[in-house]
Amino acid sequence: METDYKNLKLCKHGLPTWDAMLPVALSVASKQSSAISRKEFSEAIVNSLQLPDNLRQLKSEKYPDVNIIDSRTTFPISELTIGGLIERPKRGFYLITPLGKQLLEQYGGKLTSEIIHKLPQFIQHQDELKQKGNLEKTEDSQSTDNSDSVEPIQTVDSIVKDYNDTVSIDLLDRIRKGTPYFFEKLVVELLSAMGYKGTNGQAFVTQKSNDSGIDGIINQDALGTSTVYIQAKRHQVGNNVGRNEMQAFFGALSGFGSDRGVFITTSNFSNGAIEYAKNQHIVLINGIRLSDLMLQYQVGVNVKKQYTTFDIDEDFFIEDD
Known part of the structure; x- marks a missing residue:
């Protein structure tokens, strides 16, 4: 299922924000009959957004070899995995879980990070x-520096x-x-x-x-x-x-x-x-x-x-x- 990116929350670049892509990513995962690789998953999420070419190819100023939208899929995939909506049955592959199917049916495009953050x-x-x-704080408490400057x-x-x-x-x-x-x-x-x-x-x-x-x-x-x-x-x-x-x-x-x-x-x-x-x-x-x-x-x-x-x-x- 494709999603018109213009209906999602957008950042200053005109691209969907990472949290707006949460239901998009989960919907893409739900359409897979078997586990999908990380690269295929990311590409499927981006392709479903119907982005114009100028946004699809928009590069990061800091990392000119990286497409912004490609790197942005990292965050919804990680969030959904941590929440238990998708799982990794083997290294580098992703599959929707029963919980993911349940919440996709319940919330659809209204799934938010706030909902995920309340999951056990x-x-x-x-x-x-x-x-x-x-x-870490207990072990390092003796060496804590109150200085505002950070090396x-x-x-x-x-x-x-x-x-x-x-x-x-x-x-x-x-x-x-x-x-x-x-x-x-x-x-x-x-x-x-x-x-x-x-x-x-x-x-x-x-x-x-x-x-x-x-x-x-x-x-x-x-x-x-x-x-x-x-x-x-x-x-x-x-x-x-x-x-x-x-x-x-x-x-x-x-x-x-x-x-x-x-x-x-x-x-x-x-x-x-x-x-x-x-x-x-x-x-x-x-x-x-x-x-x-x-x-x-x-x-x-x-x-x-x-x-x-x-x-x-x-x-x-x-x-x-």
């Missing part, structure tokens, strides 16, 4: 981003952090949608990447039918004299790991003759679970920490681009007397 999945996404922001490197750092935070939350969402066994393999791979396996150690997921409450085992040396036992719980947000699950894990550790282990979940831990784990020397990793570690040790992600910055080596310019 969008709220969850924002809450997790806030948690990451609060963690360019600080601006770059802020942009990169915001981008990586979003990737981190998206990563966590993908993990929650996987199978429990996939999650168990993931955490074993992560701890191995973090160096727990050592040089000659072994890491493996226990048999699904007979794991005795232990999901993964890492022998840190060839003889297995030092062992890490893992419990992995793929829970949705709000379904926090409680004290009873922690006690059960400690019981499983005792069965292996150990009193130390790592408990990893995609959700969070109750206060009772945290207190019990602290007394029993159990290391806890919640969903936010898990996705941060995956980025840090590059598990399940690719490095997209790296930037190098420079400053002056003052010692180089010191002349001998």
Whole structure:
């Protein structure tokens, strides 16, 4: 279905604003019988707007090789994905969800960002981003500068952090949608990447039918004299790991003759679970920490681009007397 762009909210360039394209993008997704690639999706959204050639080819002043309308489709696609109206069944491909079909039928062309921002999945996404922001502020509170001036490197750092935070939350969402066994393999791979396996150690997921409450085992040396036992719980947000699950894990550790282990979940831990784990020397990793570690040790992600910055080596310019 095509849309006359002139009936949408327009920006100063005469192009539709990104939020005006939300129902357009969702309508385009609804017409696809199967998942569509990001490039095809973007092109289909733009083609449905019936833009005259001068607007279709309008370039960004800052990035003269980029068509404004092409780059603008990034925002509605991202917004709809975060809200759960479209999903990515595989990397770089998009498909409308049952929720997307429901809201398209309910609101049609009147779908707005305000409606999307009230959806549970969008709220969850924002809450997790806030948690990451609060963690960052706590860790950096000692170095906070009240100066109004902002160095360019600080601006770059802020942009990169915001981008990586979003990737981190998206990563966590993908993990929650996987199978429990996939999650168990993931955490074993992560701890191995973090160096727990050592040089000659072994890491493996226990048999699904007979794991005795232990999901993964890492022998840190060839003889297995030092062992890490893992419990992995793929829970949705709000379904926090409680004290009873922690006690059960400690019981499983005792069965292996150990009193130390790592408990990893995609959700969070109750206060009772945290207190019990602290007394029993159990290391806890919640969903936010898990996705941060995956980025840090590059598990399940690719490095997209790296930037190098420079400053002056003052010692180089010191002349001998």
